[in-house]
Amino acid sequence: MLKYVFQELVHRPLGAGCLVLLGLMYACTLFSQFLAPYQPTDQDLEKAYHPPTRIVLKNWRPHIQVYEQVDPASARYKAVEGETVPLRFFAPGEEYRFWGLIPAKMRLFQVQKPHRVYLLGSDSTGRDVFSRLLYGAQVSLSIGFIGICITMTLGFVVGGVAGYFGGRADFLAMRLVEFVIAIPSLYLLIALRGALAEYFEPEQMYVVIVIILSLIGWAGAARIIRGMALSLRQRPFVLAAEVMGQSSWKILVRHFLPNLASYLLVAATLSIPAYILAEAALSFLGLGIQEPGTSWGLMLKQAQELKVFTLNLWWLFTPGAAIFITVITFNVLGDVLRDVVDPRQQMGR
Amino acid sequence: MLSFLIRRIAAAVPLLFGISVLVFLLMAIAPGDFLDVARTQQDIPEEYIERMEEEFALDQPWYARYASWLGNVVQGNFGESWIYRIPVADLLKQRIPATLVLSALSILFALCIAIPLGVLAAIFKDSIFDRLSSMFAYAALSIPEFFLALLAVMFAANTGLFPVGGLTSMDHEFMPFWSRMVDYAHHLVLPTLVLGMGSVASYMRIMRANFLDYIRADFVTTARAKGVGEGRVMFVHVLRNAINPLVSASGFILASLLSGSILVENVMNYPGLGQLIFEALMRQDEFVVVAAVLMGCIMLMLGNLIADLLLAWFDPRIRLDKN
Numbered sequence: 326m327l328k329y330v331f332q333e334l335v336h337r338p339l340g341a342g343c344l345v346l347l348g349l350m351y352a353c354t355l356f357s358q359f360l361a362p363y364q365p366t367d368q369d370l371e372k373a374y375h376p377p378t379r380i381v382l383k384n385w386r387p388h389i390q391v392y393e394q395v396d397p398a399s400a401r402y403k404a405v406e407g408e409t410v411p412l413r414f415f416a417p418g419e420e421y422r423f424w425g426l427i428p429a430k431m432r433l434f435q436v437q438k439p440h441r442v443y444l445l446g447s448d449s450t451g452r453d454v455f456s457r458l459l460y461g462a463q464v465s466l467s468i469g470f471i472g473i474c475i476t477m478t479l480g481f482v483v484g485g486v487a488g489y490f491g492g493r494a495d496f497l498a499m500r501l502v503e504f505v506i507a508i509p510s511l512y513l514l515i516a517l518r519g520a521l522a523e524y525f526e527p528e529q530m531y532v533v534i535v536i537i538l539s540l541i542g543w544a545g546a547a548r549i550i551r552g553m554a555l556s557l558r559q560r561p562f563v564l565a566a567e568v569m570g571q572s573s574w575k576i577l578v579r580h581f582l583p584n585l586a587s588y589l590l591v592a593a594t595l596s597i598p599a600y601i602l603a604e605a606a607l608s609f610l611g612l613g614i615q616e617p618g619t620s621w622g623l624m625l626k627q628a629q630e631l632k633v634f635t636l637n638l639w640w641l642f643t644p645g646a647a648i649f650i651t652v653i654t655f656n657v658l659g660d661v662l663r664d665v666v667d668p669r670q671q672m673g674r
Numbered sequence: 675m676l677s678f679l680i681r682r683i684a685a686a687v688p689l690l691f692g693i694s695v696l697v698f699l700l701m702a703i704a705p706g707d708f709l710d711v712a713r714t715q716q717d718i719p720e721e722y723i724e725r726m727e728e729e730f731a732l733d734q735p736w737y738a739r740y741a742s743w744l745g746n747v748v749q750g751n752f753g754e755s756w757i758y759r760i761p762v763a764d765l766l767k768q769r770i771p772a773t774l775v776l777s778a779l780s781i782l783f784a785l786c787i788a789i790p791l792g793v794l795a796a797i798f799k800d801s802i803f804d805r806l807s808s809m810f811a812y813a814a815l816s817i818p819e820f821f822l823a824l825l826a827v828m829f830a831a832n833t834g835l836f837p838v839g840g841l842t843s844m845d846h847e848f849m850p851f852w853s854r855m856v857d858y859a860h861h862l863v864l865p866t867l868v869l870g871m872g873s874v875a876s877y878m879r880i881m882r883a884n885f886l887d888y889i890r891a892d893f894v895t896t897a898r899a900k901g902v903g904e905g906r907v908m909f910v911h912v913l914r915n916a917i918n919p920l921v922s923a924s925g926f927i928l929a930s931l932l933s934g935s936i937l938v939e940n941v942m943n944y945p946g947l948g949q950l951i952f953e954a955l956m957r958q959d960e961f962v963v964v965a966a967v968l969m970g971c972i973m974l975m976l977g978n979l980i981a982d983l984l985l986a987w988f989d990p991r992i993r994l995d996k997n
Contacts (some may be wrong), residue, residue, distance in 0.1 A: 504913050505690055508696075509974055511933035512951065519955050519963070520700035602818050606937055609820050610952060629824060629941065634831035634838075642828075645821035653816035 332588070333665040334361055343658035350529045350651065354462040358421045360433050361456035365619045367419065369441060369451035374400035374632070377446045377640055378410070387412045389442050400636060446640035454640055457619050458647060461569060464620035466651065467595035468535060468604045476596070477589055480546030485577050485585075487547070488554025498547065505544035510575035513541055516601060518612050523672070526613040535612055538600050546592055550585060557581055587666040595659035597653040602609050605648050676987075682982075686975050693971050695740065697964050702736035726754075743964075754960030755954070762965045765950065770969060773939070773946035774843060777931045779862060780870035781924060787874045789917070792881025797908065799886065807878065814875035819934045820960075822871060823941035826864045836864050839943030861944075869938045873927045880923050884916040891915075921985045925978035932970050947973075 331406035332338040343522035353360060371394070379390040388409035391400040436442045444455040505513070517537045525533050556581070557563060566576050607613035608622030616623070621644035628641035713723060727733060734742075746753065752762035795804045830836040837843065838855055839860050846854060888894060889912055896909050936948035942947070952960035986992045 425786055504689060506929075507971060507974065508693060509932040510931050510965075511936050512970050515936070515951065515955055516697055516700050516963070516967060520703040523704050594820055598816065605818055606820060609937070610940065611956075625821060627823065631831075634828045635831060637828075642821070642824065645818065645824065648812075648821065649817050652818075653812055656816055657814055 327586070327590075330590070330662070330665055334397075334661060336567060337661055337665075339657060340661040343380040343654045343661065346650075346654050347658065350654075351460070351466060353459060354466050357459035358423055358429075359431065361453070361459040362418060362432055362435055362444075363453045363456045364419050364421065365452065365457045365460040366617045367452060367456070368662070370441075370449070372441060372447055372451040373397075373449055374636070374638055375441075375443050375447040375451065376402055376443075376638075377445045379404065381409055383409055385448060389440070391440060393580070400632070400638075410436050412436060412442065437517060445643050446638070448624075448641060449630070454624070454643060455630075455668040457624055458621070458644060461619045461621045461624055461644065462647070463606060463612055464531060464618065465601060465622070465648065468531070468538070469655075471535050472542065473593045473597055474598040476542040477546060477593055479539065479543035480550055481585065481589065483543065484547035484550025485554050485581050488551040489558055489573065489577060489581065491555075491558075495551070497596075499551070502544045505541065506548075510541055511606065514538075514607060515612065517541075518607065522612075528618065530613060530615050530618070534604055534607060537607075538603055542596065542599070543552050546589075546596075547586070549592070553588060554587055557584055591663045591666055594655060594662050598655045601648060601652055601655075621645075636663055679979075682979055684915040686986075689975070690968065690971065694744070694968055697967050698740045698743065699736065701960050701964060702739070738888055740884040747965075752965040755959050755962045762961050765962065766947075766965060766969055769945060769947045769966070770973070772944065773932075773948060774973070776862065776865055776869060776935060776939075776944065776946060777928065779866045780931055781927065782928070784873035784877050785920070787870075788877030788881055788921060789920070791874075792878040793851045793885055793908075793913065793916075795878070796885035796889065798881045799994050807882075811875040811878050814871045817871070818937075819868065819872065820937040820941055823865075823868045823938045824869050827941060830864060837861050839941075841945050851936065865938055865942050865944050868942070869931060869934055872934065873931065875922055876923065876927060876930075880919055881916065884919050885912060888912045888915045918985060918989050921981055921988060924981045925974075928981075929974055932974060 334344065345487040375392065378392070381388050381390055382405050388411050391405045391410060393405050395401045395403045399507050413435050414433065414437040415431060417430040418435045420428060423429045441447075441451075441453070443453055443456065446454050448454055448457070483498050483502075487495040514537055517540060519532065520634030521531070521533050521537065563576060563580055566580055571579070590654045604613055604620065605625070608620045611626060615622040620665065624644040625642070628638075628644075632638070633641050676975055679824055691740060692789075740889075754760070755765050758765055759848050789888070791807050795807045799802055826836075830838045836861065841858065842851075842856050847957070849857060894907060894911055897911050898904075904909070910923075932948070935946060938954055939946045940943065940952055941947040947970060951963060951966045951970070954960070954966065
């Protein structure tokens with residue numbers, strides 16, 4: 326079943342494109358420490374709001390343009406004519422622990438200090454936006470996956486139990502679902518965060534966000550899974566399993582789960598964007614990931630300054646573009662997946 | 675109709691009760707109590723704090739506090755805000771209309787754009803226009819509201835065409851009535867566009883899908899066979915049927931608007947309920963948080979109720995009183 330879905334997906338240009346794009350993004354995230362020229366916290370107060378560095382070719386080798394600050398108050402920089410610094414590839418940079426384990430120094434590219442390469446400019450304290458974008462992706466891209474795993478498990482257990490057993494369990498579960506759905510999600514997010522945050526260190530905020538998002542997201546999935554379980558319950562193979570005396574839990578896992586797998590897959594793909602957006606929103610409001618950590622939402626929060634608006638410092642908005650691209654890719658992929666899994670459900674296409 | 679209304683309102687009461695208990699519980703779980711912030715402020719007299727402690731039973735466990743809060747609420751007393759030093763009820767009275775206007779305008783804007791776009795996309799299915807509009811829908815659904823709001827503020831700051839934030843200009847108080855209205859409208863343009871953008875896309879997709887369903891329906895073929903003109907078939911026979919699901923989707927869309935308004939109001943400094951909730955939570959103004967969250971939920975429920983009533987009014991096949 327999953328193999329068939331995957332094959333179909335790869336044969337559709339849109340689906341294959343999305344898969345490749347997402348694969349690329351996640352690969353960059355995995356190797357962000359190697360790809361990023363600097364640590365996300367590496368400041369240089371002399372170079373605040375530095376514009377993106379121009380790359381020039383000199384003797385067929387890439388060099389970076391050197392800039393000098395013209396006016397510190399309005400963060401204006403001017404390229405120094407003719408002065409360039411060579412870009413060195415696979416050069417040692419600041420030390421880091423690769424995947425938190427292996428100490429390493431090698432970075433994809435570096436320049437001679439005190440010069441700095443800013444592919445996407447620098448922020449208010451001279452930190453490299455490009456590096457922060459890569460490190461932020463670790464949070465922003467992983468949170469959706471972890472959240473969705475917890476949510477779909479919860480949704481399956483609650484929805485499956487409610488649909489299969491019916492009766493009082495069903496009644497209770499569905500009232501609970503209605504209750505969660507009746508509260509605007511961001512209200513609930515913020516209230517939950519207010520209650521939980523005090524019990525965690527700021528560095529553990531990631532865990533808090535995952536918990537909160539999962540507590541909210543399961544309701545919609547549970548409702549639909551319950552409906553599907555209700556119809557599955559009447560099917561001959563389930564009745565047969567019951568007659569043979571299989572335990573309820575086994576029936577849920579062995580017979581319900583495979584039949585719901587395609588729905589779960591589509592629903593998961595289509596709800597990952599919601600998690601990415603919610604994390605970004607929380608961090609943007611200052612309620613999510615805290616400094617010195619970094620995530621795309623937090624970076625956008627720091628871009629919310631009058632100076633940024635009036636001086637047109639567009640590179641500080643790149644995290645927004647990154648969120649946008651990720652979310653749109655997941656949305657398109659989800660729609661293609663749905664077409665593959667259930668051709669009847671197409672949006673009239 | 676009346677019995678339907680009564681049933682719906684009766685069903686909403688336990689839900690609201692549950693929500694208030696939940697929010698209250700969440701507030702109780704967080705360390706500290708309602709008065710922690712007030713106690714640290716030197717300009718608040720001690721007698722006042724003691725009186726508040728007594729009034730809201732702060733030295734007792736949370737369920738006792740909840741009971742006393744509930745008793746106060748039933749009498750219309752939502753407590754007092756530390757930030758603004760006015761009763762919470764007054765604060766809500768200022769903020770709720772602002773959010774209501776913004777949400778209503780956003781829905782209206784979304785409908786005005788989405789219905790024609792969706793209809794055209796369905797009629798000219800698979801044309802360039804259809805492709806473009808579906809691309810637009812993907813984009814609008816995927817762009818985070820707060821990012822769009824940031825871009826809008828940037829646009830306003832750079833061009834000066836629209837105000838950067840707020841609901842009124844500085845000299846608003848001194849304007850005659852009509853220029854005051856114009857001033858409001860001028861401030862509302864960008865927030866409405868930003869908040870409504872996602873809804874445009876959702877409405878449009880629903881509209882297109884339904885329209886396509888009904889184009890293939892038997893009664894449409896019948897109408898065509900009778901010799902009814904194509905325009906009349908599309909706009910009278912198909913459109914009137916296809917529009918109903920939009921109404922029932924409005925409840926869901928209102929929920930996302932209320933969530934989105936927290937972000938948009940914050941970025942655009944719009945004095946609505948969302949901004950109030952966020953600000954109150956950050957500064958632990960807890961009476962305000964509980965009351966404002968509750969109000970948001972009531973708004974959502976009312977919105978759903980109105981959507982159901984509208985649907986019954988549009989579609990004579992739906993009988994609310996039955997079953």
